[in-house]
Amino acid sequence: MQLFQREEIERVIRLDTEVVNVIEDGFSALITKNVHMPPIMRVDVPINNGEVDIKSAYIEGYDSFAVKLSSGFFNNPQKGLPSANGMMILLSAETGVPKAVLADNGLLTDIRTAAAGAVAAKYCSRKDSRTAGIIGTGAQARLQLQALTLVRPIEHVHVYGRRTEKAEEFKQDIQKMLGLNVSVCKSPQEVVEESDIVVTTTPSKEPIVKAEWLHPGLHITAMGSDAEHKQELDCAVINHADIFVCDVIEQSKRLGELRNCPSYTIEKAIELGEITSGSQQGRLTNEQVTVCDLSGTGVQDTAIARHVYSLLVSKEETIHERR
Amino acid sequence: MQLFQREEIERVIRLDTEVVNVIEDGFSALITKNVHMPPIMRVDVPINNGEVDIKSAYIEGYDSFAVKLSSGFFNNPQKGLPSANGMMILLSAETGVPKAVLADNGLLTDIRTAAAGAVAAKYCSRKDSRTAGIIGTGAQARLQLQALTLVRPIEHVHVYGRRTEKAEEFKQDIQKMLGLNVSVCKSPQEVVEESDIVVTTTPSKEPIVKAEWLHPGLHITAMGSDAEHKQELDCAVINHADIFVCDVIEQSKRLGELRNCPSYTIEKAIELGEITSGSQQGRLTNEQVTVCDLSGTGVQDTAIARHVYSLLVSKEETIHERR
Structure with a gap:
């Protein structure tokens, strides 16, 4: 060995x-x-x-x-x-x-988690997505953005973090590392409203994305929730999405965003592998709102x-x- | 690392x-x-x-x-x-x-499993146990015998294996390794009847030790069963024992000998750690029959x-x- x-x-x-x-x-x-x-x-x-x-x-x-x-x-x-x-x-x-x-x-783990974000964006976001919104400023936030640039022509980034100095650090790092324009936002709402693709990478215990902010063509990937006490998306976000995708439905119900959304019609949920393997379709039109919840798999x-x-x-x- | x-x-x-x-x-x-x-x-x-x-x-x-x-x-x-x-x-x-x-x-794993057998014998078998019976002829059978010699004055060994040539090999190895007298037996019954301590180390799916063979002063350690489909002791053996000990009661009920003995009054079962830590007593007299079921713990x-x-x-x- x-x-x-x-x-x-x-x-x-x-x-x-x-x-x-x-x-x-x-x-x-x-x-x-x-x-x-x-x-x-x-x-x-x-x-x-x-x-x-x-x-x-x-x-x-x-x-x-x-x-x-x-x-x-x-x-x-x-x-x-x-x-x-x-x-x-x-x-x-x-x-x-x-x-x-x-x-x-x-x-x-860091790399495979970011790569899963790229797979979600590849099949669920608009092909012409140019603005990426990142909520969260940690190491995974940087990797998620880098992953998006592998599959979409990202030009501008909107970032929000609870601590502004962390968001400023993120901005400096990304400008140096990826040469992208970065705007530090004052609220998660600003990030969502300004972006084609939003990735949430926080340890939040309460929903930080609201359904009122959704707009045609938006894709959201929620990476943060991977335990019983975590949540990033309001249940209404999931209910308003045209397509809801996750890595494993049972796990999303136990540890991910579906746990806090009992009103969602579970039969409508799609697993990401169904899309990548061709048995289900991802995004169909430029107007759909798509959401993907990833909690990580063996x-x-x-x-x-x-x-x-x-x-x-x-x-x-x-x-x-x-x- | x-x-x-x-x-x-x-x-x-x-x-x-x-x-x-x-x-x-x-x-x-x-x-x-x-x-x-x-x-x-x-x-x-x-x-x-x-x-x-x-x-x-x-x-x-x-x-x-x-x-x-x-x-x-x-x-x-x-x-x-x-x-x-x-x-x-x-x-x-x-x-x-x-x-x-x-x-x-x-x-x-081999060593810690054998050492657990020694702990069981140390607290449950007669102090003057001189004859050891081994049912099974694999690597763990040899180690279990070696473990017994660390805690009891073993002089003679009775061994049974389904394949006689394996039992003969066991005999040769033990005589060379430990200098003990070994008799190859024709049946598990002969082993049990001739021994002060019996260790079963088989992958058996059916009981191989019967209650009719028990005799005053006998101690049995059942090592083999560690999965849902395995069993070495007849349920009557457990019911006839004066003391039944195991490593973890819940695990014995799931994977060990208690699984096949629903008639046993579970409140009577003792965990080996209760004896080693002094909160319960092991063998009290030279006449008691004791049984210990070990399925292995983290x-x-x-x-x-x-x-x-x-x-x-x-x-x-x-x-x-x-x-």
């Missing part, structure tokens, strides 16, 4: 079209193949305000699959450490033998772990050949 | 009194401390007759805890590979940061992972000091 540290992983993978395609194939597999994906396992460490989540998914026909540990220890910032941590273990699906430990410290972890492992191994082979 | 391969782990740990004490302390912690132990997570890979089980337990007050992956891929022997595989990941309970990957290939994994990590790190420090 091989151990790959974060630095080695960083050298072979970045958020690009290739990764978006890998994650898109993962969503399609959720629909077209038999997938064994047990519910998330959680170990609580209440004394240190911490938890470890364990996810996994085996996709029939694939020769390997991942088990992912991701932790959140929310007293860490007081100790000068990041809250989040994590690693993936890639196992042979033929023999159960561990092939690799990817000690990525959450990097691959299939994405298996997809990116397999991809990065193949890159790491082929790199090793190249080095070996040169010697 | 450090990666330790099986060879390094083998160099620092063996089945000895120290490990038995470590596992005993783990059982006591299950009773005396707050323990967060989620249900076992299982990923099925039916196409290759395989499964991966994931166990974990955090014991409040401990500075680290383990997550264990253990796999069984039952087509492996046809490929010349062992069915079982596994690894443990030790995480800081203070920050969630992964401290070490123990790529032990199941070695630590607490044992956390206990042995922490122990082996401290041995590995102190060894590294010693090497460092010498330089």
Whole structure:
């Protein structure tokens, strides 16, 4: 079994079209193949305000699959450490033998989460979307925007954060990194009203997007809610959308935006993999309002772990050949 | 994060009194401390007759805890590979940061499982137990016997296996390894009738020990059943025992011997940790018949992972000091 540290992983993978395609194939597999994906396992460490989540998914026909540990220890910032941590273990699906430990410290989760945002935008947003609105100013907010630029001709960005200095930092970073115009907005309403695509990437416990702000052609991806106590969209937003999409309906009902929207007609909900695999259609007209709720799946972890492992191994082979 | 391969782990740990004490302390912690132990997570890979089980337990007050992956891929022997595989990941309970990957290939599970057998015998069997009966002839059968010799003055062994040649191999190995007299028996009945302590270590799906064979002073440890379809003891054996002990009552009802014994008065069942921590008594007289059902817990994994990590790190420090 091989151990790959974060630095080695960083050298072979970045958020690009290739990764978006890998994650898109993962969503399609959720629909077209038999997938064994047990519910998330959680170990609580209440004394240190911490938890470890364990996810996994085996996709029939694939020769390997991942088990992912991701932790959140929310007293860490007081100790000068990041809250989040994590690693993936890639196992042979033929023999159960561990092939690799990817000690990525959450990097691959960050990338696969952003790539899922790109897949959602690719199938649900208007093709000519030029303005992106980002609510939230963290690392995932930056990655989500970067992901959008891979699939849509984004020219201008509207950002809102509760702390203005964070939004200003976001603006500086994005202008330098992606060369895009960024406007810091005074409210989530301003972001929504000004944008073709909106991505919410917050740990909010209360809805921050209201139905009154929706306008023809808008697409919203809600990334933030992935636990029982979180919510980003008002239930009326979901009810007003022409198309509501999510990664896994059951999970959206348990951990995502559907949890707070019992009035929604669940039969209308579409899974993202149904669209990527062609059994359902995404956006049909330039006027529709579309909403996608993503809470994260083990299939994405298996997809990116397999991809990065193949890159790491082929790199090793190249080095070996040169010697 | 450090990666330790099986060879390094083998160099620092063996089945000895120290490990038995470590596992005993783990059982006591299950009773005396707050323990967060989620249900076992299982990923099925039916196409290759395989499964991966994931166990974990955090014991409040401990500075680290383990997550264990253990796999069984039952087509492996046809490929010349062992069915079982596994690894443990030790995480800081203070920050969630992964401290070490123990790529032990199941070695630590084998040792902690055998050590639990020693703990059961230490508290439940007669102190003067001299004859051990082993039903089953695999690797765990050998380890269980070795574990018994750490806590009881075993002189003679009775073994039964469905395949006589395997029992003969067991006999040769034990005579060479432990210098004990071994008799190969014709039936489980002969083993039970001739022994002070009996350990069953089989993958049996039907009861192999009958109540008619019980005799005063006998102790039985049933190790084999750890899944819904397995059973080693007739329900009447449990009902006839003066004391019935198990590692975790809820787990024995779900995966262990209690599953097939609905007639048993569950309030009489004792958890092994209640005995090791002193809140319940084990064997009281030389005449009692005692039964212990062990299906394996995440607490044992956390206990042995922490122990082996401290041995590995102190060894590294010693090497460092010498330089």
